[in-house]
Amino acid sequence: xxxxxxxxxxxxxxxxxxxxxxxxxxxxxxxxxxxxxxxxxxxxxxxxxxxxxxxxxxxxxxxxxxxxxxxxxxxxxxxxxxxxxxxxxxxxxxxxxxxxxxxxxxxxxxxxxxxxxxxxxxxxxxxxxxxxxxxxxxxxxxxxxxxxxxxxxxxxxxxxxxxxxxxxxxxxxxxxxxxxxxxxxxxxxxxxxxxxxxxxxxxxxxxxxxxxxxxxxxxxxxxxxxxxxxxxxxxxxxxxxxxx
Numbered sequence: 260x261x262x263x264x265x266x267x268x269x270x271x272x273x274x275x276x277x278x279x280x281x282x283x284x285x286x287x288x289x290x291x292x293x294x295x296x297x298x299x300x301x302x303x304x305x306x307x308x309x310x311x312x313x314x315x316x317x318x319x320x321x322x323x324x325x326x327x328x329x330x331x332x333x334x335x336x337x338x339x340x341x342x343x344x345x346x347x348x349x350x351x352x353x354x355x356x357x358x359x360x361x362x363x364x365x366x367x368x369x370x371x372x373x374x375x376x377x378x379x380x381x382x383x384x385x386x387x388x389x390x391x392x393x394x395x396x397x398x399x400x401x402x403x404x405x406x407x408x409x410x411x412x413x414x415x416x417x418x419x420x421x422x423x424x425x426x427x428x429x430x431x432x433x434x435x436x437x438x439x440x441x442x443x444x445x446x447x448x449x450x451x452x453x454x455x456x457x458x459x460x461x462x463x464x465x466x467x468x469x470x471x472x473x474x475x476x477x478x479x480x481x482x483x484x485x486x487x488x489x490x491x492x493x494x495x496x497x498x499x500x501x502x503x
Contacts, residue, residue: 260342260343260365260366260369261340261341261342261343262287262341262342262343262344262345262362262365262416263287263288263289263290263336263339263341263343263344263345264282264285264287264288264289264290264344264345264346264347265289265290265291265292265329265332265333265336265344265345265346265347266278266289266290266291266292266332266346266347266348266349267291267292267294267325267328267329267332267346267348267349268291268292268293268294268296268304268328268349269293269294269295269296269322269325269328270296270297270300271349271350272300272303272304273350273351274349274350274351275304275307275349276307277351278347278349278351278355279307279311279314281355282347282355283311283313285358285359287313287345288313288314288315288341289311289313289314289315290315290317290332290335290336290344291304291314291315291316291317291332291349292317292318292319292328292329292331292332293316293317293318293319294319294322294323294324294325294327294328295319295320295321295322295323296322301318304316304318315335317331317332317335319331323433324432324433324434324435324437325413325433325434325435325437325438326431326432326433326434326435326436326437326438326440326441327433327434327437329346329437330426330431330433330437332344333417333419333422333423333426334423334426336419337419337420337422337423341419342369342418342419342420343365343369343416343417343418343419344416344417344419344422345358345361345362345415345416345417346413346414346415346416346417347413347414348413348414351460352459352460353375353413353414353457353459354414354457354458354459354460357375357414357455357457360455361373361375361414361416361455362416364416364453364455365416365418368451368453369418370418370421370450370451371418371450371451371452371453372415372416372417372418372422372442372445372450372451372452372453373415373416373453373454373455374409374410374412374414374415374416374442374452374453374454374455375409375412375413375414375415375454375455375456375457375459376408376409376412376454376455376456376457377409377412377457377458377459378456378457378458378459379459391409391411394410394411394439394478394482395409395410397482397485397486398410398439398442398443400486400489401443401482401485401486401488401489402443402446402447402489402496403489403493403496403497403500404446404496404500406446406452407442407443407446407452408454409454410438410439410442410443411438411439412438412457412459413438414457414459418450421445421448421450422441422445424448425441425444425445425448429444431444432477432481434473434477435477435478436477436478436480436481439478439481440481440485443485444485447488447492447496449499
């Protein structure tokens with residue numbers, strides 16, 4: 260089993276070098292996808308790429324969205340021969356002290372998608388906190404199961420073989436719809452999903468790239484697709500539920 264970190268990044272410069280320095284302590288390669296960031300931001304990323312030999316920088320000339328950046332990073336990680344990729348967001352909201360724990364969980368369940376289940380502090384925007392439950396309900400419907408505890412956390416370990424097969428088979432969402440869709444579809448493909456509780460902090464002066472109208476439309480369309488996909492798969496999902 261071989262691991263690397265993957266970081267999708269669009270204009271996040273405030274804490275990115277501090278994040279890289281923390282990740283360096285785990286002695287694992289880092290793949291960061293610059294998702295069409297501003298010119299001056301791109302220059303800062305390229306300086307970091309020259310400065311740190313554990314960092315591989317990939318540039319999108321045009322912004323594709325978080326999901327597009329993640330798919331580029333995961334595909335490259337798989338092509339480079341890694342078996343697993345640890346997703347970390349670029350804004351510093353994840354508790355990196357949990358990394359050893361999630362690697363151990365992954366080593367104990369090599370075929371599983373390991374995903375964070377957030378414990379929020381007072382910094383979380385209330386509209387984000389409560390809106391997550393709408394997605395939770397849809398995911399429970401789409402899987403006919405309550406086993407997916409949280410489908411929106413971007414702190415994960417991906418099993419790259421099964422994830423690569425899925426990405427080559429299905430056109431996954433390229434924006435904020437990616438995290439949920441990839442988890443549901445991996446679940447449909449019988450990939451085990453395990454969760455761990457993790458603290459999530461929303462940093463001061465943090466940048467949100469969520470576009471309310473555009474992303475809500477895309478997320479609604481994603482849930483529509485997944486709902487009808489569930490109907491097609493419902494006999495298998497029901498059988499699987501009773502089998503387990």
